[in-house]
Amino acid sequence: MKIGLEHVDDLARGAAILGTGGGGDPYIGSLMLRQAIEDGLTVELVDVDTLGDDDFAVPFAMMGAPTVIVEKIPNGDEMVAALRTTERYVGTAAKAVLCAEIGGLNALLPLVLAARCGLPVVDGDGMGRAFPQLQMITYNIFGVPASPMVMADEYSNTVLIESAAALEVERLGRSMVVAMGGSTNICLYPMRGRDARRSMVRGTLTLALGLGRAVREARRGGGDAIDGLLGYLRSTPYYQHCCVLFEGKAVDLLRETKSGWAMGRLVVEGVGGHAGRRCTVQFQNEHLVAHEGDRVLAIVPDLIAILDAATAEPITTEGLKYGQRVVVVGISAAPIMRSPEALAVFGPAAFGLPDPFVPLEQIHGTAVTRGT
Amino acid sequence: MGEVLRIGVDVGGTNTDAVLLRGREVLALHKSPTTADVGSGIVSAIDEVLRRGGVAPGAIAVVMIGTTHFTNAFVEARHLCRVGVLRLGAPATLAIRPLVDWPRLLKDAVYGHGVVGAGGFNYDGRPITPLDPAEIRRVAREFRERGIEAVAISSVFAPVNAGQEEEAARLVQEELPGVRVAVSSQIGRIGLIERENAAVMNAALLPMAERVVESFRRALGDLGVRAPFYVSQNDGTLLDPDTVARYPVLTFASGPTNSMRGAAFLSGLRDALVMDIGGTTTDVGALVNGFPRESAVAVDIGGVRTNFRMPDLLSIGLGGGSLVVVEDGRVRVGPRSVGYRITSEALVFGGTQLTATDVAVAAGYADIGDRDRVAGLDRRLVAAAVDEIHRLAEDALDRMKTNATDVPLVLVGGGSVLIDRDLKGASRVEIPASAGVANAIGAAIAQVSGAVDRVYSYDARGRDATLAEARDEAVRNAVAAGAAPASVGVTEVEELPLAYLPGGAVRVRVKAVGDLVLGSAA
DSSP states (O other), X not given: OBOOHHHHHHHHHHHHHHTTTOSOOTHHHHHHHHHHHHTTXXXXXXXXXXSOXXXXXXXXXXXXXXXXHTTSOOOSHHHHHHHHHHHHHHTOOOSEEEESOXXXXXXXXXXXXHHHHTOOEESEESSSSOOSSTTSSHHHHTTOOOOSEEEEOTTOOEEEEOOSOHHHHHHHHHHHHHHTTSEEEEEOOOEEHHHHHHHOEETHHHHHHHHHHHHHHHHHTTSOHHHHHHHHHHTSSSTTXXXXXXXXXXXXXXXXXXXXEEEEEEEEEEOGGGTTOEEEEEEESEEEEEEETTEEEEETXXXXXXXXXXXXXXXXXXXXXXXOEEEEEEEOOOGGGSSHXXXXXHSGGGGTOSSOOOOHHHHHTTHHHHOO | OTTOEEEEEEEOSSEEEEEEEETTEEEEEEEEEOOSSHHHHHHHHHHHHHHHHTOOGGGOXXXXXXXXXXXXXXXXXXXXXXXXXXXXXXXXXXXXXXXXXXXXXXXXXXXXXXXXXXXXXXXXXXXXXXXXHHHHHHXXXXXXXXXXXXXXXXXXXXXXXXXHHHHHHHHHHXXXXXXXXXXXXXXXXXXXXXXXXXXXXXXXXXXXXXXXXXXXXXXXXXXXXXXXXXXXXXXXXXXXXXXXXXXXXXXXXXXXXXXXXXXXXXXXXXXXXXXXXXXXXXXXXXXXXXEEOBOOSOEEETTEEEOOOOBOOEEESOOTTEEEEEETTXXXXXXXXXXXXXXXXXXXXXXXXXXXXHHHHHXXXXXXXXXXXXXXXXXXXXXXXXXXXXXXXXXHHHHHOSSSSOEEEEEESGGGGGOOSOOTTEEXXXXXXXXXXXXXXXXXXXXXXXEEEEEEEHHHHOHHHHHHHHHHHHHHHHHHXXXXXXXXXXXXXXXXXXXXXXXXXXXXXXXXXXXXXXXXXX
16 A cells, blocks of 8 residues: 555554554654655555565664654654664665554654655554553564664764663663664664564554544544544454543643653543543553553553543643543554563563553453444 | 823734723723724724823823734735745754645745755754854855745754854845844744744744834824834733834734733732633633743644744633524534624524523623513523533633632633623632723733743752842843833743753743833823
């Protein structure tokens, strides 16, 4: 499938919803993609099954502070430099670009890189949502090494990190981000087609695009945007289990910054069918768990999105404010993200949560397939 | 404020309101439709309040004008000039060129030429690239060849260090004597694209801003008013005419700001919510220490994303002209409205549409038009609609609060007659006299400000000494802008530590505000 200008805003909106409160504002990414398409570059989306077993494919993302990315915008060449350095080190030319993180800004950037190199982008990613650290990815779960990780700045200065441990790559990479001015362009988890096929959360770029389109069409048709969003998710292979966990008003917000993470919790007071009840959503950059009293309503890696009740516009953890009318939506994560191995890396315990993982559809039964 | 005579004028899209004040006393007020030629509308409005107040033009000490003229001109793409955009940031930022997501109509009207040149800073103040004066001179000549009338200059992290933008502006003006220049650091904040957009908007309005300021000056001169005049800006303080001519975008949100400042003045409250109910919409904002709370998010103007400081407002579709309908057995009020046609279409004015105003009259608490025309309305429908009006107001009020504590509410605007009872969430509701012209009063009482916005090193002199120095400088700037020294107070101090930087670098923003010094009238 060819991505055109008409897809850019839908993809950005869908990616923001899958960002589950984090992932960075896709705005800068959508402008970069718009420019690449206007300049006549082609963005081709392909299925992972079109890759040959030995075809070399490289994921791309940006790492760093959102405040820096909105000022020091990339030039595009440094993205290519990160890829070229990876190819040179591995000794193989890339046949495709992969997406690491479908939630937020990083959903759009691989498309920009691929367009500039004349390569296709594989439809899928390694998270099915957004996560705060680069070892929290299905590529890692399936044993694809994080390194070599190549980081590039606006001068196309590159740094290559090689380590057997994904956590070490994350730790060393974080300190290099500072030296590179607060944000950097990275290629990591380079892999072969056969590994991409077994480790990828498939089809998520198409899903994000469809999700953004469903919300836009529901709004334009004057329908309920939240219903439009849920209706679309139910037609998809992974996100088919979904429901409104809670609807109400943001009444209390606690935030703190701990070692660079935006931690906190939001209390929502119910309205309508939820009147007289309260829901708490705990977050660390992304939303981690929603509770009503002691009862878990949804928990990571299942997705928890907080949306504006009227427009279904996703609200980020920085954008939360007292008084907002919100709908908290729970969405099932892809099956490959719910295995014991996956839960060990990005399940509740990895974020220090005491509650065990319980799949959304087990908590809510048939509610997840029929409406709210 | 003394016993001097002052005039406030608010030129809105629909109405031009004028008030004449002596000290805190409202001597006269007047509301008239806005004219296509703004100058003549102001003349007739001022003429009318002078006549009603029995005051000679020469006795006026100062005239304050609030206007949405520049906002409307931009949104409608009228009278804009062609802009050359110079961004300093290469090799960074090349993946997004200037104006890439502007709506076609505005881009066609404004865009002349755009170049991303060497320059820009990192978040910690380290330059990305030094300026290249030869390149800037070359770009300036390209601008001239394309007949560009105004230049917008932006640079990466200009809010951290504006030095390159200022130097580039100097070079461009040297190469193109007389060219108009707008720099982004004077207008917006962090967020390169949004700040650059604001600078381009400003540049595009410059020739028109000069003409409008000149027409204000002439209009007042023709009236025989020899007093100085000022124009109100987004934060509720004043700009002198020369500054407006250089930074017209700073007036973009002055309408709602003036209305909130007027509400603060009329009610005597410094911390409160303000609800301005008009014919079609209701704006709710928050007063903090007498000034509107600012919005933290990006604002779209005519489809262009910007980030200048605007009041944090919630607009809902409730007003005096809101249509009352029954849908699925439920009574709804708004968002559709008869708007300015209320005086012919509402039932109480002999029309056929049931509006919120009709309901308030039928319920017996408003006295507008002919009450006999609504006497036959179904009592239950009227009661349900009145409930719905108050529910919408309560809901809006609740959304603008920052916590669950009840706060005082000031109601202003022509539609304030719709509210008849205490509102949930408000500790009390005040409807001041002259609430209908709060915006013109807000303009009339505006003060002047001075600001400092710079990156300091706390390690060098310590936090306390540095903050004291920044406060002193902000106060001095306010005095230089025309404030009476004894009246100046610091209204805002914001510290933004820049992470990972040795030397304890902190961006400090301080704003000081005081009363304008006025000579006694001749």
